[in-house]
Amino acid sequence: MRLVVPIKQVPETDNVKMDAETGTMVREGVEAIINPLDLYAIELALAIREDHGGEVIALSMGPAQASTALREAVAMGCDSAVLLSDRAFAGSDTWATGYALQAAVRKLGDVDLVICGERATDGETGQVGPGIAAFLDWPVATYVCRLEALADGRARVRRLVEGGWQVVDVQLPAVLTVVKEVSTPRLPTLRGKLRAKAEDLPVWGAADLDVEGDKLGLNGSPTRVVKIERPKVARECRKLVATDESTTAAAIEAVVEFLQQRELL
Amino acid sequence: MNKTAETSWNGVFILAEQFAGRVLPVSFELLRRGRELADTCGTTLSAMIFGHEICRDGLQELIDCGADRVVATEAAELEHFLVEPYAACMLDVVEQYHPDIILAAATTTGRTLMPYVAVKLHAGLTADCTELAIEADSGNLLQIRPAIGGNILATIKTPDHRPQMATVRPHSTRPAERVDGRSGEIVCQAAPADRLAGRVEHLEFIADDSPHHLEDADVVVVVGRGIKKGENVSVGAELAEALDAALGASREVVDRGWLTYPHQIGLSGKTVTPRLYVGLGVSGSIQHLAGMQTSETIVAVNTDADAQIFQVADIGIVGDLFEIAPALTAALRQVKQDNSTTK
Numbered sequence: 001m002r003l004v005v006p007i008k009q010v011p012e013t014d015n016v017k018m019d020a021e022t023g024t025m026v027r028e029g030v031e032a033i034i035n036p037l038d039l040y041a042i043e044l045a046l047a048i049r050e051d052h053g054g055e056v057i058a059l060s061m062g063p064a065q066a067s068t069a070l071r072e073a074v075a076m077g078c079d080s081a082v083l084l085s086d087r088a089f090a091g092s093d094t095w096a097t098g099y100a101l102q103a104a105v106r107k108l109g110d111v112d113l114v115i116c117g118e119r120a121t122d123g124e125t126g127q128v129g130p131g132i133a134a135f136l137d138w139p140v141a142t143y144v145c146r147l148e149a150l151a152d153g154r155a156r157v158r159r160l161v162e163g164g165w166q167v168v169d170v171q172l173p174a175v176l177t178v179v180k181e182v183s184t185p186r187l188p189t190l191r192g193k194l195r196a197k198a199e200d201l202p203v204w205g206a207a208d209l210d211v212e213g214d215k216l217g218l219n220g221s222p223t224r225v226v227k228i229e230r231p232k233v234a235r236e237c238r239k240l241v242a243t244d245e246s247t248t249a250a251a252i253e254a255v256v257e258f259l260q261q262r263e264l265l
Numbered sequence: 266m267n268k269t270a271e272t273s274w275n276g277v278f279i280l281a282e283q284f285a286g287r288v289l290p291v292s293f294e295l296l297r298r299g300r301e302l303a304d305t306c307g308t309t310l311s312a313m314i315f316g317h318e319i320c321r322d323g324l325q326e327l328i329d330c331g332a333d334r335v336v337a338t339e340a341a342e343l344e345h346f347l348v349e350p351y352a353a354c355m356l357d358v359v360e361q362y363h364p365d366i367i368l369a370a371a372t373t374t375g376r377t378l379m380p381y382v383a384v385k386l387h388a389g390l391t392a393d394c395t396e397l398a399i400e401a402d403s404g405n406l407l408q409i410r411p412a413i414g415g416n417i418l419a420t421i422k423t424p425d426h427r428p429q430m431a432t433v434r435p436h437s438t439r440p441a442e443r444v445d446g447r448s449g450e451i452v453c454q455a456a457p458a459d460r461l462a463g464r465v466e467h468l469e470f471i472a473d474d475s476p477h478h479l480e481d482a483d484v485v486v487v488v489g490r491g492i493k494k495g496e497n498v499s500v501g502a503e504l505a506e507a508l509d510a511a512l513g514a515s516r517e518v519v520d521r522g523w524l525t526y527p528h529q530i531g532l533s534g535k536t537v538t539p540r541l542y543v544g545l546g547v548s549g550s551i552q553h554l555a556g557m558q559t560s561e562t563i564v565a566v567n568t569d570a571d572a573q574i575f576q577v578a579d580i581g582i583v584g585d586l587f588e589i590a591p592a593l594t595a596a597l598r599q600v601k602q603d604n605s606t607t608k
Contacts, residue, residue: 170465
């Protein structure tokens, strides 16, 4: 099995602070981490390798700093990692990101499975995984919460969907996008960390890939962000303090009345 | 595709969804969005739907609620969502009608099918929009969506590519209402047999037998770390029952094994936009807020008066949820009983 896990480096959202004046994100002192949902994808790939043999390759597109995320993936147990980094990739929307990543998957060659986190916690689009599948013309199963079987060139997976679960059988090579329930990510080991530090990470630019230049980066991106604003906080919370029996009763009465006014009961 | 002079891209299309042949409610929310856009542009609104033996009354209802045209593509292979045959049929509809705008719901289906099709079309796609508008001079679709855990609102447009595609957050608008006397065209077409082959096979659908599902619940009661112990989930469950609500959880509650993952709301779980959200002992981490802050009305109960959840709440009680929740449950049951006796 040859498995590729595309990962994204994202700001640690626990600590995202917004500048109230400018409405922009304060990036100073904000740690960059592997997109949390990608950890489940890495873990699933490692577990598949343990059962079926093969190798796991982590892949990321971004500035040079993104190699930190790839080294972390190697520390967890990925066999190798590739960084796509080139000014030509700058400004990519999900279409152009998918285009570059699929070109890297083609270059890696003989890949059986691409496993992605369902979405990244910063952009929250979830569009790149299915996009890679469409570019490669491979089948895709999204929202995978369990790998039920993997044999004879097919994967049977369970998808978490509205109102229940869909079980599908997918022919390989294929793309899977996974949700948290699919695995429990392991922690990097000391040995892994040492290996990751020593690992020589190849960096591929546009010239290393079989791509058309006008489909890369901002040029290849159909969408444009035209405005970023801070959402208006229209809510002003009416806070009621309940410390004893009578204040509790009064607070509950107020809430019930409020819900009635809004015709919610 | 590049917006070229040879092809004229016209009309607004929505992707209506069905399950077991019945048109799903989220389709009617898209009709409201689509109708507004079509009226602004002075163009027509069409609904496309893929399935097997789709209920004809449901198709008529799409017309009654705002569509000028319904294009239903049917085949046994389309009974359950599978990305390859669905994408092939959607590409066929795009080829037939050249829509200027395509809207789908940001459901598991919409969020899988739309990016797959957008890649094939080299079209722009924006995920999970909460607002849509038409730019006055250009006529471009303005797609507005929250990002970075809801801390920013980004406005996105697709200037040079067509169709303009967007998925829309479920429950971010009300379903379109039926208008008497509306008429429209219903086109039922068999799916082209050569486009139905896929490499994914549907084996089984396992229904979640809980009475309410988070994604489409009008009311959601959510328990956070403040419930302290797994057995205390019952405090939330009882309030949920009194409110006829679905039960959700913060990440901490799921990580501790007190409720299962399908209950999780937030960045690594589900996004909900109910009419009413009630949080019990939910502190309101940025990840959690991202999954619920577009709820219509938010009620919070927390011991910590400075808890973040109060920043997005409409009304909140600062106090011990183990005192407050049971009392609130009792009060709501009383209201329910009073309502049913007066009716």
